[in-house]
Amino acid sequence: MAKLGTTGRYRALTRDLMWDPKSVDWKQVYPLVEAEGIILKDPSRWEDPFRMTFNQYVKIQAEKEHLHHAIRHAFEAHHGHARVVDSRWFEGVKAFAVAVQPAEYQAHRLMAYIGRNIPVEAIRFATFNQALDELRHAQIEIKHYAYLSRYYDGFHAYAKTNENLWFNTVPKSFFDDALTAGPFEALIAIAFSFEYVFTNILFLPFAASAAAVGDEHFASVGKSVQSDESRHMALGMSAMKMLLEEDDRNVPIVQRYLDKWYWRAYRLFSVVATLVDYYPRVRPISWKKAFEMYVEEQVLHGLFKDLEKYGIRPPRNFEDSIKEKEHYSHVTMRILDHAKQVNYFRGFKLQPDDYEWLHNEYPNTFDRYYAPFFRKMDDHVLAVASPGLPAVCAVCQIPTEFPNPDNPSEMWTQYAEHKGKTYQFCSPGCKTIFLEEPEKYIQFWWPAESYLSGEFGSTLEDMFEYFGFTPEETNEHYSSRDYYRWIRYREALGLDRSFQVNG
Template structure:
């Protein structure tokens, strides 16, 4: 007898589970009880997309065909020469270090969650998402492989991704999640990272790519974001399922939301600069994107609905709202301080940059940040911060964020543990440390290891470890990449520049 749609879906997904006969289920899934989550009847939970594997493969195959057609055309027609300003690709390099390793780590994390949660629908959804994340990593690496033919910094991409100090930020986030229990990991990634922040990751940056003429990255953004809708649905439905299973789950889930909101927010700091600074044309500011995608849709929308379960907005969310006026500028200032040690470059701000940033941030940019960038414009090759930065023991970003209530003061926090003083970039990171110090006391920082002699005895040894050379760092408009880009355009008859470029 032919199966109906629901019967076929169950046969192709739910019936893949089995009940062990000779082994206690708790021994197969020991982490569920260890986390403290109570499950009464999780079998009733359904994947909101109700997707079978053959449907998944068909959809992903069609998306891959569309994306690779765009990629092939872009590469064949030297599309990189047609962007408004080649400094855009320095931002894409930053995206490469920040996001692509996170995609691969998410692939591993989803496999870990699926293995350790005894719920059929969650296991099948995380299986699909693990493949999604691996696919995202692959199409992004393919993009960077083409860029490496023309631009600095990407010739040893795997080594750089593994070793560059900048990548300790996403690494710390995903290592933290991989060492949590499976349900906490699910809340960390599928809810806090995917549902709360993924729109602000791909939509504004992909819009910026379209505005500057990078059709390839537009295609990457669209292909990835179409998967994110499923990931967001998984996070939201899993959260509701856990809240409805047992009231005793509520305080535990609240503590996870508090922690992982701030952890995800901090990892997105570099995205704020990629929206506000690296594009020469910006469709939207970080502040406005944050207001739309986080404040309106999540804080003022979703959490009002979750209040009926006893869930309140994340701890420290008010700090992130205050910081929206400063976030991209403070992060760009950090990157500018240490541009001599990154394989993506900072750049001299142009007159139209100052005008746009001043208009979008009238109460903060001119007063607190423009003077710093003007000083850097006069000394583009200068090392703004000699020595090595102090780094947050939780998010591993240099502790150089201002207090949003008193922007002239640093927001640096301190906590003692086992006789040692630890530093933090913000109250949010300090609170996370105080609640789980054992997770953060053993963090490793490449720059500190350089001082300890782990990379050799010279600065050249450190760059060799990172996988790029000093001349591939520093400032863009004075770099060989900028002059190469101009030559590419001249050879293709694209001599016209966007506006005026100040280089001297």
């Protein structure tokens, strides 16, 4: 047999693994492929833009694993956790743990679902690789949390907290929504809206913040993950173009998916805005500037210009997301402060340098609308804690506490009736999504209802047992045992405090 060339070898190792079923009807094997109305004429012509074989994939990933774990071992051996400029950074890592790591794991399930149900060779092999990527991401993040659990509250029952904490209903709702959609909608949800549009703003600013505050381990996690995301982004872009080029009848379907999943992904990333603007004591970039760079310039005013030739317009509600960039991180931090007594990551008193930086980055909004709220906590750590459980959006599961960006003195809360029951939403974007698929969202899990029904038990202690942590692991960081442990650890190492703390 003649030796295969590069193209022939690639096809033999990836494309030629497909076959047409003989003893079972094709539609029985792929029952969902026609359910969404997507037209596939000749998808075999579509290529994975990276044209990567499995042995190449394993070699590249092994090299990245070796480098990452070398950095991890050095960080742990040299007491890296005590060398960050301010221990409140690890409260942000805790929030990242509940918001992002479960999403990584769910993403690997979602890619397997897409690959199983879309009979396109290149998509199946690319989603197989990405499913492995997402599982690797989840594992290296958990490894970091396991190390931190030796020194910080909140991680000792991570699996239980991950499953039961009300805060995790936000990423759960996103991925449950995608996993119960058709495979093509799921492809747009994860490969395009989540990966292409927002992945840069997830990992690049937060990894840069980790490096700036001295958390070399988490900076390595971010770099290792982001190096995979370039392939994921390429898959999302090329797969969407393939659908648009297959048949003009696909255009309105893809547009509907883009409208929905842009807003779903945008709301999912609300906590990232806070992690960029608030938790680091040294901030390389603000959420507003990162949003302008990675979403406005590269996606909304860049990519969608290229998609105009297919008849695709920018996503519905994208203008609302641009208006919110002046408010997004502050509102989310305010929501987290309201509920810090029932979260396993703490809030904290803002320090003078925090007020100065936020004033300089958000001169039009921070001092006027948000600084007075945070100053209330200067005198009492629970001054801004909510006395009860918040009402949450029936779509994104975030508390309905967002202001109208056109008039920040009024709330943006929306309402809709369905089958005699009133539902509320954080924004017009979520309300519109609900009205298009109400039967899907009326099944959402609301922690307040579960608490009142006795799902958590009958006492406050029962609720914390259900969550997997204790009241001592909540509230404010600078008055917590975590902070004092960190100070004592630094003193034992002969390290000076990099930043002063008032109160």
